[in-house]
Amino acid sequence: MPDPRDIKIRPAEAKDAAAIAKVQVExxxxxxxxxxxxxxxxxxxxxxxxxQWSNAIAKNQVPGFFQIAEWEGxxxxxxxxxxxRQDIKAAGDEVGEIAEIYVLYVDPSFQGLGVGTAMMGRVVESLAEAGFGALVLTVLSANRSGVAFYDKHGxxxxxxxECTVMGAQTEETVYRWPDIRVLLDRLAGAEG
Known part of the structure; x- marks a missing residue:
């Protein structure tokens, strides 16, 4: 099993697009x-x-908003x-402008090592530094590990x-953190 201390978190670069796509598919x-x-x-x-990922990296305006985890290259x-995105409505109790986590994927053989927490922590920190005060994201409701991860982080x-994913009907759940600072504290505590 990889040592989590050997996993480096850094901003995504154009050269990473093919590897990002591979992780997404897997x-x-x-x-x-x-x-x-x-x-x-x-x-x-x-x-x-x-x-698609090459385009997403190119359009990314703040390097901290798109992070990758790297192990042995x-x-x-x-x-x-x-x-x-405007399709996720505000709940009304948010502190300031609302940010969103669009994607969070970890290679199955690296799950449970704190990789997702570390990457999300870096992205959320960058979003907070950019002035966002609250955070939302969506997860497929039947994705038990995803749901457990977001529950764990408050x-x-x-x-x-109901939603449609690549032509298939399923359900998604919106997760909310009305105060992004509370989430940052939880993520920092989970990493330490």
Whole structure:
């Protein structure tokens, strides 16, 4: 098992796109079995999504908003955040402008080592430094490990709502942290 101290967290760069795509495909194919149809998971191709990630990295305006985890030269996870998308409504109790974590994926063989917590901590810290006061994100409701992760870090879950992922009907849950500073404290405590 890898030593978590050997895992480096750094901002994503253009050269990382193909490796990010590979982690995304492997993570989806592990986490979403039984949640999304097998045909969707089997049709995922890292080559196709590498171009999408290259574009996402290029559009990323603040390096701290897109972090990767690297172990022995291999990317084993990534996390990206930014301004809240308008399809996630405000709850009304947020402190200031609302940020969103768009994606958080960790290679299945590196889960449980604190990689997700470390990456999310870096992204949330950058969002707070940029003036965001609250945070939201969505997770597929049947993704037990994702739900457990966000529960562990003190997220408040909305009721699940129907959504469509790559043509498949499923449910997602919005998690909220009305005060981003509270989340930062929890993440820092979990890392230490």
């Amino acid at each position: 993570t989806w194919q592990d986490a979403y079995v039984g949640i999304l149809p097998d045909r969707i998971l089997l049709e995922m191709r890292a080559v196709r999504s590498a171009a 291999h990317i084993v996870g990534f996390c990206q955040g930014g301004k809240r 997220g408040s879950a909305d009721l699940p709502v």
